[in-house]
Amino acid sequence: MAIVKLAKDVADKIAAGEVVERPLSAVKELLENALDAGADSVIIEIRNGGKSYIRITDNGCGIEKEDLDLAFERHATSKIRTAEDLDSIGTLGFRGEALSSIAAVSRVEMITKTRTSQTGFRVVTEGGELLEKAETGAPDGTTIIVTDLFYNTPARLKFLKPDGTESALVIDFVSRMALAYPKVKIRLISNGSVLFSTPGKGDLYANILTVYGRNLAEHLIYVKEERDGMALEAYISAPELSKTTRRSQIFFVNGRSINSKLLEHALTDGYREKLAEGRYPAAFLFLSVDPSRLDVNIHPNKREVRFDQEGNVRAFVADAVRKALYTRYAVPEIRNLENAEGGRVKVQNTTAAERDALARTLADVKKNAINQKNSKNQFAGISSIEKGTQGALNVKELLLSKQAAEQKQVTPPPAARPAAAEAEKAATSPISKPEPTAPSAAKPVSAPAPEIPVVFEERPSYGSKNAAGAVNSADSKTSAAGVSAAAEAPKPRAFVPEALHVTGSIFATYITASDDEFFYLIDQHAAHERVFYETLLSGQKNQQKASQMLLTPFVVEVSPAVKSREDDWVPYLSTLSYTLEEFGPKSYAVKEIPAFMDMTEARNFIDMFLETLEEERDITDPKKLERIITASCKSAIKANDQLDLLEMKQLLQDLGKCENPFSCPHGRPVFLKLSRDEIEKLFKRR
Known part of the structure; x- marks a missing residue:
């Protein structure tokens, strides 16, 4: 085939494919142009994820009449003139x-x-061809409206993602730019709804609060450092607020939003030994360097940069982060604290995400330790008031307290107060402890009981004349004294967790129980993980909706990106027995939760669900749901959560309904056992 020069329209479409990959690309280029034009107010509006409509309105310098035709030509720009200008680019755009x-x-x-x-x-073009140019009345600045993106390249249009996904990408980018330019008023509109509008007062923290919500903003630490011609301003999350992905790590260099493995590693260095493996901090890092020490001309999307001294940059950022964390979190690791009654409260050496003790002053930790003991959950089963709830009681606790008050004529506990102003008061108020109630009355069965699993118990091979007694209690009474354990084949034995005789617990972590043959240790956390996992998964798979209405709904905040996809995930949560109602532009009130959960469990699960939704575009895959449930095991009963006897028995009853009661979702054992024969041997009774 002969070599020919491509026609202009073909060449333009090929070139456009490198710059405009999706609606996000168009929004990015136009927003950057608006900021380069000196605008201090920008409106971004999209419809259908930007596929059908994009509008960028700014109050920048505008374009002169004589430059209008040239503005639509390739490689026409007002931002650079010579090749030397590439060595010190100070604008977001420069390629033309x-x-x-x-x-x-x-x-x-x-x-x-x-x-x-x-x-x-006013200029109108279609497919790169000029259709109209005329004078018109207009305010200072520029408005560009893009409609029917990729209308003439159907192959590109065909491979775009659904509207919700494209919207989420645009929202994520505009959110980042709103942080990079706190002095610019940025308003984002999607399908007619205002997602956010920043004040443009130059307050970075106010923008973070506006765009990402109070839950994240309240856990951020301010970082500011200068060294060797570099300046860093950042907000990083306290160690107790960590994520399962790096999605909440946002980096800017000289006002440009970038992806940078170098800065990811620097952040990890700064948090070293403060977060568990697989957990990542949230961070908003703004790095300023001399433009001559930076190469941004790597890729057309300008999302990657190179530093001339990468080692120095990494060390500078890591040192600044480490310094900020040590300044606020200089309290050494605490293993034991004196409580008000002179006892000892053990603080586990776990991750910061699992305990907020290290995120507070020593006095706050002591106060929490007292409150946690005073507010020990009395709900028969697996309900608990999670540490750090600031005194808010779960609904089952309230209902049970009311019932106990009617029966025993005791004063019921105060109603949960959602107001932030009263939360601290509630945290220090004594809580009336309800009388224990029968497990069957307090905890509904939310999953059908499967067939009792049958397991083969191995017999000890000590060769003792009474070793045969380890099969079961009936055998121990009828076995011949001289029969060896090896002489009999193992017999099937039905293992029924709820039939065990619960005797107590040790270390506030392991339930002790026994039957006629064995002594058992049951890890209460692993057991509750298994119950939580199977109950929720079973209800969703079998489409069994069993919910409980909350007396005091709790509120969850979502990002604009998640909000834009509410039609996907709100109905899906309904299949899991949640009921959510809109409660503001970026908030939802949770009015009903699964019947088998308490308030803390329900909140932990929905928080994990929404966090995963930030990363996964489609969360309805059952395998993904299993991962979320597994990860949400932190809502389960913890080690050092003291359970009363009724709660222990209820936990074993719930465990008996599980298909696999023998291990937690991560594979750790739930039960350990020691035979009566082995115990007697240890005491030299045989």
């Missing part, structure tokens, strides 16, 4: 490809006016 690439694959309308012009101008 944005408008021409966008116009080549869409219909574009541009209205622009400079501050010195009497009138504005």
Whole structure:
């Protein structure tokens, strides 16, 4: 085939494919142009994820009349003049490809006016061809409207993601830019709804609060450091607030949002020994360096940069993060604290995400230790008031307290107070302890009991004349004294966890129980993990909706990206027995939760669900749900959660309904046993 020069429209479409990959690409280029134009107010509006409509309106410098035609030409720019300018780029854009690439694959309308012009101008193009140019009335600045993106490249349009996914990508990018430019008012509109509008007052923290919500903002630590011509300003999360992914790590270099493995590693270095493996901090890092020490001309999307001295940059960022963390978290690891009654409260050497003791002053930790003991959950079963709930009681606790009050004429506990102003007061208030109630009355059965599993118990091979007694109690009474254990084949024995005789617990972690043959240790945390996992998964798979209405709903905040996809995940949570109602622009009130959960379990699960939703675009896959449930095991009863006898018995009853009661979802054993024969041998009774 002969070599020919491609036609202009073909070449333009090929070039556009490198710059405009999806609606996000168009929004990115146009927003960066608006910021480069000196705008202090920008409105971004999209419809259908940006596929059908994108509008960027700014109050920047506008475009002169004589530059209008040139603005749509390839490699036409006002930002650089010579190759030497590439060595010190101070603007977000510089290639001169944005408008021409966008116009080549869409219909574009541009209205622009400079501050010195009497009138504005309107330009309309279609597929890169000029259709109209005329004077018009307009405010100072530029408005660009892009419609029918990829209308003339159906192959590209075909491979775009669903509207929700494309919207989420745009929202994520605009959210980042809102942080990078706190002095610019940025308003984001999607399908007619305002997702957020920043104040533009130059307050970075206010923008984080506006865009990402209070739950994250309240756990951030401010970092500011300068050294060797580099300046760092950042907000990083306290160690107790960690994530399962790096999605909440956002980096900027000279105002440009970037992806950087170097900065990821620097952040990890700074948090070393403060987070468990597989946990990541949230961070908003703003690094300023001399433009001559930075190469941004690596890729057309300008999301990657190179530093001339990467080792110095990594060390600088890591040192700044480490310094900020040590300044606030200089309290050494505490293993024992004196409580008000002179006892000892053990603090586990676990991750910061599992305990907030290290995130507070010593006085706060002592107060929490007292409150946790005073507010020990009395619900018969596996309900508990999780550490760090600031005194809020779960609904089952309230109902049980009311029932106990009617029966025993005791004063019921105060109602849970959602107001933040009363939360601290509630945390220090004494809580009336309800009388224990029969497990069957307090905890509904939410999953059908499977067939009792049959296991083969191995017999000890000591060769003792009474070793045969280890099979079962009946055998121990009828076995011949001289029969060896090896002489009999193992017999099937039905293992029924709920039939065990519960005797107590040790170390507030392991339940002790026995039957006629064995002494058992049951890990209460692993057992509750298994119950939690199978009950929720079984209810979802079998479409069995059993929920309980909350007296005081709790509120969850979501990011704009998650909010834009509410039609996908809100109905899905309904299949898990949750009921959510809109409670503000980025909040939902949770009014019903699964019947088998208490308040803390329900909150932990939904928080993990929403966190995973930030990373996964489709969360309805059963395998993904299993991963979420497994990860949410932190809502289970913990070691050092003191259970009363009724709660222990109820936990074993629930465990008996599980298909696999022998291990937690991570594979750790739930039961350990020691035979009566072995115990007697240890005491030299045989």
